[in-house]
Amino acid sequence: MISNEIIAIPVAEYHDRMQQLRNEGYDFLESLTGMDWGDSLGVVCHLESTTTGAHIVVKTATEDREHPELPTVSDIWKAAELNEREVYGFFGVRFVGHPDMRRLFLREDWVGYPLRKDYDASPEVNPVRMTNEETLDSTPTYQLNADGKLEEKVNVIFEDGEYVINIGPQHPATHGVLRFRVSLEGEIIKKLDVNCGYIHRGIEKMCESLTYPQTLALTDRLDYLAAMHNRHALCMCIEQAAGIEVSDRVQYIRTIMDELQRIDSHLLFFSCLCMDLGALTAFFYGFRDREKILDIFEGTCGGRLILNYNTIGGVQADIAPDFVRKVKEFIAYLRPQLKEYHDVFTNNVIARQRLTGVGVLSREDAISFGATGATGRAAGWACDVRKRMPYGVYDRVDFREVLFTEGDCFARYMVRMEEIEESMRIIEQLIDNIPEGPYQTKTKPVIRIPEGSYYAAVEASRGEFGVFIESRGDKSPYRMKFRSTGLPLVSAIGTIARGAKIADLIAIGGTLDYVVPDIDR
Amino acid sequence: MEMMKKPQIKSMKYEDFKDNETLEKMAAELRAGGTNVVVGCLDEMIEWGRSNSLWPLTFATSCCGIEFMAVGAARYDFARFGFEVTRASPRQADIIMVAGTITHKMAPVLRRLYDQMADPKYVVAVGGCAVSGGPFRKSYHVVQGVDTILPVDVYIPGCPPRPEALLYGMMQLQRKVKVERFLGGVNRKEPKPDYLKEK
Amino acid sequence: MFDFSIVTQWFHALLLSFLPEGVAVFLECVIIGLFLLLLYALLACALIFMERKVCAAYQCRLGPNRVGPWGIFQVFADVLKMLTKEIIEIRHADRLLYNLAPYIVVVASVLAFSCLPINKGMEILDFHVGVFFMMAASSIGVVGILLAGWSSNNKYSLIGAMRSGAQMISYELSIGLSIMTVVMLTDTMQFSQIVERQADCWFIFKGHIPALIAFVIYLIAGNAETNRGPFDLPEAESELTAGYHTEYSGMHFGLFYVAEFVNMFIVAGMAATIFLGGWMPFHIPGLDGFNAVMDYIPGFVWFFAKAFFVVFLLMWIKWTFPRLRVDQILHLEWKYLVPIGLVNMLLMAVIVVFNWHF
Known part of the structure; x- marks a missing residue:
């Protein structure tokens, strides 16, 4: 039985404390959950050590609802990479230092952040858009400058000359509607970019009501x-x-x-x-x-x-x-x-x-x-x-x-x-x-x-x-x-x-x- | 003059099907002008061929897709009816079985798939989600029924529909195809729905 | 043994009796062409139906059984549907090549098909380098596939076509080597002669070890030539949706589909002709009574029985094995089949020189 006690960490210490926990042997990031506590936005991380079996639950939160920013832990656990993108898409929390800040499940032109408590779910805001979604070959990423300012950079996924083929969302081998964009060199895969969300039904949001x-x-x-x-x-x-x-x-x-x-x-x-x-x-x-x-x-x-x-x-x-x-x-x-x-x-x-x-x-x-x-x-x-x-x-x-x-x-x-x-x-x-x-x-x-x-x-x-x-x-x-x-x-x-x-x-x-x-x- | 021929399907009686009225109405409308014998016979032959050779597109988004596979598998085996060749390329498929929830992100993709198919093409909405949004109707990211973006020919309710229901629905589609006219009369002349108009 | 040339000669004489020679020959050509196309189409239908039933049997299913008794009209329904289905024009495709490609594939397979000796005196194309002609004709097909992949302007198609090119050109070699092995034994390249020389004993028995090896190599390579599983990489449904014909719809796709099946029959028919005696009945030297009984069965029955037996083998393989990967396919060809084929040819040469065959 996992202890349900949550250790709160301030944002400023978050990355260092997480790194420390990783060094202490918590090498398995069980889950990373985005949260909207009403007054603050943040994440809850469930960590586990694969050697001792010990569990720890930590959370961090930022009060800024307009431009919420948290340091990324994707450099510590690779599992955080997609999870943080998910949190970004649902709560609008930008992760500083994350290489790829695209929405994971929603379209890029989606208005609002659906899992926030103040989200406007009326269909007028987000009608069914029948235009084809634009596929981006580059992603934004946020880095902290030396003077403490946030700087937006562009991270290129696929160069212009690459032979990129699209596998999915409608493809017999993806077992559903998953989409891979694959850069090929002959038959050999150089790079692969996953696009999810074609069957995102918002179950977590529905459960809240x-x-x-x-x-x-x-x-x-x-x-x-x-x-x-x-x-x-x-x-x-x-x-x-x-x-x-x-x-x-x-x-x-x-x-x-x-x-x-x-x-x-x-x-x-x-x-x-x-x-x-x-x-x-x-x-x-x-x-x-x-x-x-x-x-x-x-x-x-x-x-x-x-x-x-x-x-x-x-x-x-x-x-x-x-x-x-x-x-x-x-x-x-x-x-x-x-x-x-x-x-x-x-x-x-x-x-x-x-x-x-x-x-x-x-x-x-x-x-x-x-x-x-x-x-x-x-x-x-x-x-x-x-x-x-x-x-x-x-x-x-x-x-x-x-x-x-x-x-x-x-x-x-x-x-x-x-x-x-x-x-x-x-x-x-x-x-x-x-x-x-x-x-x-x-x-x-x-x-x-x-x-x-x-x-x-x-x-x-x-x-x-x-x-x-x-x-x-x-x-x-x-x-x-x-x-x-x-x-x-x-x-x-x-x-x-x-x-x-x-x-x-x-x-x-x-x-x-x-x-x-x-x-x- | 009673020119209408009841669409028969081997192994199931006409009376055993539900919703015969719609088909009869459709047949009456299509045959209102009458047809000449040669063209009519040719038509019947073509529609016989079409109705018995509906190749589905391998398309599934969620749970219903597994039942769709089960219908193709050993116990239910839809190859018996001629739905044998599931094509992965939309160009070669005749029906698209919309099996599963259609989300906002998927909607333009599905529409594009439909546009890529060659005429004549048919749409079957499989399962509650495709029919109306089903259990996810209240969700912010789910399309409220696939008929808001595609012209649906047959609805198969269920969550997911049993394989028997899927077979029944596909047989209904066969019957619908059988009363259509390829050469004589007016073929599927309906006012163009809003969602098919050019933007 | 019934010789079909009696019929053709009688028909020729009949036409000559009231027509000038040029017109008569032209008329005969037309009739033969029509017969060929009809046979081609019917065979395709039969093969598709057979494939469905055979694979259903392997897969514990029933297969088509609603359209006509045992579903025998299923394929005709499919054909009708295909014929009335829209042929999609693609905006950014190379129109000419895109529309030409399926016909090239079909023409190549019709050409190769016309080389098969169905019965005694029932060879449509038969001349002294028949084997060469047949191989040349059948390899035109790959041009059609490459064109289809290239002109569709679709990345899946292109990859499929490239795979197909690499695969078919490589396996052509093995087919050539295995056929050459038999040609060494027969010292002729004319199909009618090849069959005639098997009157006493089929080559697979006559050439014993090397012929058997050649037969196996031929089956593997022939399977690869027809792009069927486990060599169906150019189509590779689960990888490339439909491979080189992804963008084709309606009857253009139907032509590819039909050509695939008839190509399988051509490979099987070639195997039957070269290794299993073609239309030649099963003869055992010395047992004249038995041979006479065998001769009562007409040649075309023998031919089709053998060809369909090989077709069945090919289907068995297809429905059992998983698909190979592209590097494994080339590996198999260049590192195993070609060297074995070469050594096998040498072995056959030795056997022929020392007359160690039956």
Whole structure:
């Protein structure tokens, strides 16, 4: 359980203190949240040390609402790079020393800063603009002069003569509407620039006007392949904050569902990777078997993709009568199928050549970018939240955290394939022992969270999914932030793909396995 | 004179479809002037070909896209109906399945994709978000239904729609294509909506 | 064995009986041309349908089954749609080349297609350097692809076309080497003669080890020539959306699509002709009764059966393997196939010189 105490640092000392914390071993920037406290604007940083496991939460704020400026920490943690751009886009806070101060999610001609409390959301201010967005080849950056004045400089991303191709937003390999601008030298990638926001739905802002039970509805749609996990994280965060106890039965059910969802997601990963690499038949194999999990979900939750299952204090409905039998049958069915996957794809010489040694992400970079999940574990970083901060009943089951050290595409692929097996083991240990009990704890009709800030994280399909809630004691959150699992992966792609070929970019994107609605939120 | 032919689709009865009135009205309007036999037969053949060969564009923005893939996959297999070849290039696609939320930043891109497609082209709005904005209707960055920027032929509600619903919607589109006229009569003559007018 | 030249000679004599020779020959040319195009189109439809059904079978699906019984009219529906679909003109494209490119690709494949000996006496183009002509004709196709990529004014297209150029020109070499290996065994380059010499035994058996190696090399290189998976880099759907034909719509795209399938058939037909005896029935020397029974099956049945068998092999490969990367493709060609092909040719020379073949 992460301490919810926040250490406030004045702006002037912010950068130095952060550097100091980094030197003390806090090498993992878990999340960086922009905040509007009404009178001041600032950021909240969740830091973690990967060696000791210690957590610390710090914040800094500036009173200047007209021209808010904060020093950047993107030179300390690479993860801050995109997160600070996000904060800039949503709150208008300019980060001094940040190399790239463009809005991350919104169009450059967007009026206002939507997550500020005084934002004017009327459609007249920001109508649907049907003009094509201008693509900038250079970005503004702010540097502090020797005399303490702020100076705007221009940082050139792509020179005039470069052969820049545009991959996305509508491209079969980006798994959604993500856009890369890639500068090529023949087939080799020289530079890559990520453009997000094509599916930015403003979920965090919407949550601020919804009651806590209502906010649950939106989490499933963040990363629809980790619907269970996302909702689990939010429920857990609210339960911890409001002091709601959930029964053992619920914990068991949630854990089993999480693992089923993980298998589902990894099967889809397998399918999509195969499709990206051109092995279409394997794609269909993965989807065929995924349907069986969806059947199980359907029996209990009623939905296939958007499940709406977890609730605050329990789950929506008790498990279906044939749930246990079906899950057992499924596990018995999947084991030989996995072998077939390995026969068809993993052991194929072309697949090996396409994946091995391609797109290497080092352990240091993975930590610095905060690339959790299979990507981090493939690089040798033991970042599994289930082991780091056990929740549900993960402390009661025996499972292995799959670790590889190569950090290449093949390692990422193998981590996921082996995690399917581990997930099946977890389910097998739990499925026969689901204790009796209520599936829903009685809660007050209106759920309120005591004033303060709370953070809870789960291991979602593609990394750590965290929920940060700042509450002022109302029935809806003051600020709700979701730590995206995909954003760190996308921020790392520029580093991974440099020097690779276009075809490798597809393999890298496939093995990073990001889900775009989760990045853009 | 009853010249209207009911748009039939193999394996599902006419009566089993909902919203037949719209189609019948559309057919009656299109055939108001009557057609000559040769042209009419040729027309029927062309529309038979078109309706059975609707190639979708690989386009998806969020959750509905996964269900769209599921419809293409082994269990539901829309290749049976001739939607087989999903094309990644808009030039070669016939329908755009708007699967998922359309945001302000995506709207001009989607419009451009639609403009890049070759005629005849059809739009299917898949899921609550594309139909009306769905759960994100109140958001500051979401387009309130894709019909504000594109002419939509078929709406498939759901969040996300089940694969069966997707198939049903695509079959409705087939029926709609079947009553169209390529040569005879007036083909899709509608007043140009505001959003399609040149700025 | 039924000789189709009886029919053609009878028809020629019939025309001559009431027409001057020049007109008769011209008329025959027109008829043959029409027949060729019809066969070309029908084959394309059959192949597309076969591909859909075969890949559906591999992928645990049903494939088209609503349009006509078992969906056999599916392809005709597609053709009708393609024919009535808009052909988009692109403003900044090189208009002439852009519109010319698909026709070059189709003409090249029709030319190559007309070289295939379908039955005894049913060769459309048959002369003493047939093999050379066939290879030359089929490599015109790459010009069309390069033009398509260049003139579309699209970066994906350009990359696709460049990949295609690099790939097809390289693999032409392997195809040439593997065919030359067989030509050494036959000492003729005329297709009808090549088939005739396999009367006692097909070359794949006759030339045993080197012929088998040549056959495998030919299949790999032929697959690469047709731009089909795992060598479908120029199209590479997940990388370049649709590669060199990204900007083509309507029937212009349809021509590329059709040419791809017929090119596959040409490669298969060549493999059937050169290695598997073409229209020549399966004969075992010495077993005259068996051979006589085999002779009852008409030649074109043999030819199509063999060609479709090879097509099936190609489809099997396509639907099983992932796509290669561009450097791996060239690596495979220049570091493995070409040296092996050269050594194999030497081996064949030795075998022919010492008469170690059957």
